[in-house]
Amino acid sequence: MTEHLRAYNSLWQVRSDSWCRLEEAADRLTRPTTEGALKAKCINTCQELLTRLSALEPYWAYPGSPQFARVQRLFAAGSYDKFAQALVQINRALTTESYRSGDVENAGADDLDMFPSDPRQLAEHQPATQRDRPYFEVLVVEKMTEDQERALRNEVRKWRRPDDEFVYELVVVSSGDEALIAARLNVNLQAVVIRRRFSHQSTRDLSALAEFVDTGVSHELADHQSPEERAQILAVSLAKLRPELDLYLMTEIEVEDIAGRLGQYFRRVFHAREGMLELHLSILQGVAARYRTPFFSALKQYSHRPTGVFHALPISQGKSIVNSHWIRDMVGFYGLDVFMAETSATCGGLDSLLEPTGPLRESQQLAAEAYGSRHTYFVTNGTSTANKIVTQALVAPGDIVLLDRNCHQSHHYGMMLAGANVVYLEAYPLNDYSMYGAVPLREIKSKLLGLKRAGKLDRVKMMSLTNCTFDGIVYDVERVMEECLAIKGDLVFLWDEAWFAFARFHPVYRTRTAMASARALRERLADPDYKQRFEEQLAAGPAGDDDLLDRRLIPDPALARVRVYATQSTHKTLTALRQGSMIHVFDQDFDQKVAEPFHEAYMAHTSTSPNYQILASLDLGRRQVALEGVELVQRQIENAMQLRDAIDNHPLLSKYMRCLRTSDLIPEDFRPSAIAQPLRSGLRNMMAAWDQDEFVLDPSRITLFIGPTGYDGDTFKRQQLMDRYGIQINKTSRNSVLFMTNIGTTRSSVAFLVEVLVNIARELDQNISEMSLGEREHFAQAVYRLTEMSLPLPDFSGFHPAFLDHGGSEATPEGDVRRAFYLSYDDTNCEYLMGEQILERLDAGADIVSATYVTPYPPGFPVLVPGQVFSREILQFMRDLDTPEIHGYLPNFGYRVYTEKAIETVSASIGLATHNGHRPAGSTDGPAPQKPPKKKPSKRAGADGDGNVPEVGQDELIGRQYPGDAVGTAI
Structure with a gap:
């Protein structure tokens, strides 16, 4: 069984599949035609599946120990008809989730809709029933007899009231190690009650x-005899594994003293004999606290109020639509509630995004709790804006x-707006797949x-990295910050987690997120043992730069400040x-140093x-992940693993395409664990890699190498996936396409994708077999x-x-991107050159400087930025890339460069x-290219409503935008 489970990183799918297979085997067993060897085979299959499920079922409330024991007795007694009937009822209840009605002992499914998730039914307003109440499970950790466990379940059910907002059932385990297993496996858990x-x-x-x-943890629990110490150890372990769980402690002695000592680890501490009903109410209240959506609720309530609108927004409450003769179909398509909730009001129970004091502020506070930040801010125009807000708040010219x-x-645009001097960090290249990985820590250090040698460390303000990259490369966030703080103790970190x-x-993923790493690093710096480690490092004596690059550095706990920001596109991977x-903040100096400039940048x-609809969706999305995020992410990973296996194990698909492995995308120098495929070798190996390796691969992303098909990535995406089958993907490279599972991915959608890929491979296989010799040669070359x-x-x-800073004791690479960008606002400073013309000038010893950002899609990052010099390697790359979409490049005129x-x-x-020893730029004569006609630069600063820019000189424009800019004034 262990080998079978090794393909899974969670067990929700193997459990579900086992119940389905058990029902099928029992059905075959009861058929009159099943005799002899076939019957023996069915009996053996049922026995194996029951054995597998017996290891899993103690950690779920349904079907529960009594029902599962009954199923086993029926099978052992040879009552195969009753055995099969019981399995039909249990499996149907699990499949349709009818057990969530709260009556797990009598959960039937004969009256249930076979398609309960039909999205067309979600808009129908049906009266609430008991089945509509959200259901969850509570873990009780205590040694109990079967009779004691049955009595406790019955007592809990007696406390239920018709007006309870939720309904729950109990899962009882007797040991600390099983409590941790249950927390990892059972995604229905929302609370844990630890008894002595x-x-x-x-x-x-x-x-x-x-x-x-x-x-x-088991060994640590064994080493402590005090029940309270053991409860604390278990609580800390559970909080690390599932921080969203509400933890409660029940004890019989010294409850007041224990509450004072251990209260920080538990939501409440109760006396075992007096607090059962109060515990029940607290459990419901704890879940209700996470269920709250202050802004969504306020907006929903507002939409039901009659209002008179005498300011903006004619669409408010649908008034400009419902009375229209020509656009009433909007209501039919979107539904009336969308327009009833449309408003520009910031009062009447609502709130202002710019100055939140009511429900919106509460919603952001709840988001901060869910995401582990100190402050969270909602953003309604994407992470592009979130990045600019953080950059402008922290970085000065x-x-x-x-x-x-x-x-x-x-x-890049944020740096330009802030006037930063940028040092670009190089990621390791993956030339075989025409993509970059991530930036090695050695490169950063x-x-x-x-910069320290040049005497410029005091000017270094921030570092920004993408975690994880589009292709799924994830940093060791905590280590990067720790070692950087050893060099620059107040460095600010912006992690783009779009x-x-x-x-x-997810408990494994979480360790490499910005907010979790910031909290862990803050706790580590406050640990006395860590201070001792730093002092031992000091005692070893000073080290040269080469040694510092190879050594794991430890910052001075007295000087290091944990200042971390994360920007996330909630709408990209969660529900919004x-x-x-969202912008998440974990900055020790935020209130003292950043609050005011952050507010100004936000404004x-x-x-x-x-x-307001976006804001309400962020509120609801937070509620969802606070209550079922673990389940959703586990399913997301499972679906990705199933997709990998379906592709790589298919005889035809594996002939033309394969899923790139961790070892393909992360060189072994960055993988000290030496685990080539941690995603497919079990949870323990995955955890080992995520704990040790400098970079790891996000399991939910599948980079499919399609080189053997002869299609480049863009053609495969557009002509095959999109145009023929309507499959949407974002990222391609020269010879790969990227599939990303998300919390909305279903097993059916995975199956559809596999079916599509098989169809493409089958057609390709047939086409190749019918090619002429010339066509076959052309295909082989491709x-x-x-x-x-x-x-x-x-x-x-x-x-x-x-555009470089020439101060300091030695040359450093930072460039003034703002100066380089705004120089191009005067067209007389620019000209257009084709690639061949640029090569000629480079051969003549001239420097050709880009006047704009040049970004090919794919790969989607700027190959050139304003102020950057051209190189032969860049031009060769652009020629070989063969991509139709290049921002900042005009095919008929070429690259925009400075004269x-x-x-x-x-x-x-x-x-x-x-x-730098070259002749002055542009010293060679060459034909002046034809310039394209000027277009209305509607995105330029200072444009009027028609997109026309007032006629101003370069001095005036730069001086007006950025007062005191010496270079701008000189120009």
Whole structure:
């Protein structure tokens, strides 16, 4: 059984599949035609499945120990008809989730709709029934007899009232190790009650669940005799595993003293003889606290009030629609409630996004609790804006920022707006797949140490990295921050987790999220043992930079400040309307140093008329993950693993495509665990890799290598997946496509994708068999280019000296992107050159400088930024990339670059006459390319309503936008 479970990272699917297979085997067993060897085979199958389920069922309330024991007795007695009937009822209740009515002993399904999740039924307003009440389960940790357990269940059921908002059932385990197993496996759990009498280790055989047994906690529990100490150890372990669970302690002695000592680990502490009913009410209240959606509830209540609108928004409460003769179909499509909730009011029970004091503020506080931050802010126009808000709040003109070059373009624009001097960090290349990985810690440390040698460390303000990358590469966030703080103790970290919001709600993922890592690092710095480790490091004596690059650094706990920000696109991976995002803050200095500038930046980038529907969806999305996030993310991972197996184990699909492994996307230098496929070798190996390796791979993302098909990634996406089958994906590379499962992915959608891929492979296989010799040769060449010819990825070529800071004791790579960007606002400073013309000038020794961002899709990151010099490697990459969509490049005119005169003017303003030994830029003569006709630059600063920019000089424009800019004034 252990080998069978090794393919799973959670057990919800193997449990479900086992019940289904058991029902099928029992049905075959009862058929009159099943005799002899076939009957013996069915009996053996049933026995194996019952044995497998006997290891799993103690951790769920349904079907529960009494019903499961009855099923086993029926089978053992040979009552196969009754055995099969019982299985039909149980499996139907599990499949349709009818057991959630709260009556787990009598959960039937004969009257249930076979399609309970039909989205068309969700809009129908039906009266609430008992079955509509949300259901959850409560774990009780105490040694009990069967009679005591039955009496406790009956007592809990007697406390139920018709007006209870929720209904729950109990799961009882007798030991600490089983409590942790239950918390990991049972996603229905919302609370845990720890009583004094529990053992440290189960007397049951747990070998089948060895992947999920925490022996370290078991040994720690065995070493402590005091029941209260053992309860504390178990509570800390449960909180680390499932921080959303409400923990309660019941004891018989010194309850007042224990509450004072252990209260921080539990929601409440009760006296065992007096507090049973109060415990019941507290359990319901604890879940209700997470169920609350203050802003959504306020908006829903507002929509039911009659109002008179005498200001903005004619669509408010649908008034401009319901009375229309021509657009009434909007109501039929969207539903009336959407428009009833439309308002621009900030009073009457609602709130202001810019100055929240009521339900919106409460919603953001609840989000902070759910995501483990100190502050959380809602953003209604995407993480692009969230990134700009954080950057503007923290970075002032002239500050140095370390930035992942392959990050989202919003970071690049944010740096430009803030006036940052940017040091671009290089990720390791994956030339075979035309994509970048992540930025090695050694690269980050080398840049910081270089700035320190140059005497510029005091100007270094922030570092921004993408966690996880589009392709699923995840950083060791805590280690990166820890070692960087050893060099720069007050460095601020911005982690772009646009595609990683779901990670908070899985115990393995969570350890590599920004907020969890910030909290863990803060606790570590406060630990006296950590201070001793730092002092031992000091005693070892000073070390050179080479040694510092190789050594794991420890920051000074007295000087290091944990200052961490995370931006998340909630709408991308969790439930929220499009553009719904969040900013999470864990900054020790926020209130003292950042609160005011953050407020100003938030005001600068946030609409005064935010979409309340987006805000309400963020509130509801938070409720969802606070109560069922663990279940949703586990299913997401399971679906991804099933998709991997279905592709790689299919004889035809594996001929033309394969899922890239961790070892394909992360070089072994960054994987000290040396586990090539941690996703497929069991939970324990996955945990080991996530604990040790510098980089790990997100299991929910599947990069499919399609080189053997002869299709490039963009063609495969558009012509095959999208146009023919309507399958939507975001990311492609030269020879791969990326599939991302999410909390909305179903097993049916995975099956559909597999079916589509098989159809594509079957057609391809047939086409190849019918090709002529010439066609076959052409196909072979296409496959060779995509599989054998790697496309070297260019490094950042550097900023032109005109945009560098020439102070300090040695040259450093930071560039002034704002100066480089706004120089192009005067068209006379720019010209257009084709790639061949640029190569000619490079051969003549000239520096050609980009005047804009050049971003090909794919791969989707800027290959050139304003102020960057062209290189032959970049031009070769752009030629070989063969992608139809390149932002910042005009096919008929080429690249927009700075003229020699513009570069000479800027260089003269900072005292540069030549360029690093080269002749002045543009010293060679060449034909002037035809310039394209000017278009209305509607996105430019200062544009009027028609997109026209007033005629102003370069001095005036730059001076007006950024007062005091010396270079702008000189120009």
